[in-house]
Amino acid sequence: MAQTVISLCHQHLKKCFQTLEMTNKAWNLVLAECTPLISSLGNLGEQLRALDNVQLDLTPLHRFPDLKERLRFKLLQAVDVVLCKLTDKVDELQKLLKTLNNQVSTAFQFYEHNTDTLDLATCTLRSATSPSIADMLEWLQDAHNYYCSQFRRRKYLLQVLRPDDLVFMEEVSKRWESFYSADGEEHIEDTLSRVCLFVDS
């Protein structure tokens, strides 16, 4: 009986780590697709600021009627297009997070329903090819929390971004990049390499 529960728990954990590996790859791909969009946004911010700073009446452009308003409208339209594309990308991140969340929740629910069998001694037992259940659950929770926090930060940044806040617009690229956590990424990579024998077994 105990062996069956342990084996089922291992099955759940394997699925979780397979999903984590898939999430990690897909997540980084989506983020790479966001980079040029974020830099476009910063660039549009610079263009809007330049348009604000230049007094068109004192330049050769003064003879063009409504140029400032028309150009601002066009630039804001371009901002909208980029923001729509970025929102789609963040939605993709949310989908990845949801899949991971479902998988991790299932593993935790299984553990909680079987705490009688999966006692402390069983959960902390490990072998050369298999880390302990307790360790693996902890790593999964850490990975899930990392992606949750990454998602929330990026989504919040896009939600509070206002095209009329030019300083914010110009800094958006820096802020977006500042969310990248080398430690967090390393932690995920470490986790995946620690469990690779277990997943393949």
Add this chain to the structure above:
Amino acid sequence: MDENVTPGRKGNLTGSARKLKDNAADWHNFILKWERLNDEGSAHATKIVNLVLSKESAKETTLLPGADQSDTGLSVADTSSVPSSRTELFTDLEEECTKLQEIVEKMAHIVSKMEKIVSSEKGICDLETFQFGAKGRDCPLFLTWSTSQFVDVSSRLYGCYRQELALKQLILRQLAHTSDPQLSMVYLSAWLYQPYIDDKTKLLLESLLLETGHRT
């Protein structure tokens, strides 16, 4: 008579309907060509701005060795290297300006063809007034538009592109002589985003294509 059928739904058009349908196709092709030229021009305009900005920074570096006369070997090496790179800068700048000029000339050619469309449609309208009186024909040539509506749409489209061309001609004249990076950026934005060609222009073109049966 050919003029009395509903040519929008027939294969072989003749007379005014044929001319108006061909003009609509020309509008579509001219605008596509314009957009292509705009993208090409934008790349050259960006290069021009970058070259002007590096020319300005090169000017500053050439001032430095001259200010300090005590420099010997290093300043000679510096002054000999800077002019050659500056000459290169000027050559590149001239090259890019020539390319941008060629693009603007092609755009001007497109606009002159657009003007001819407007004048030919005005001619069609005058012909109809002569044939059917001030009220015009009873039955529309295509779906719902009267012939004067074609003239109106073409004139509005032409007006947008004429204004945009004037803006581009000014940008061409000013771009290489502007050392203010902010103004250069405004020029680049204005080139790329074409403020006088708005969504209404696209809507007019699409309506024209729909009316003449190019779009279904």
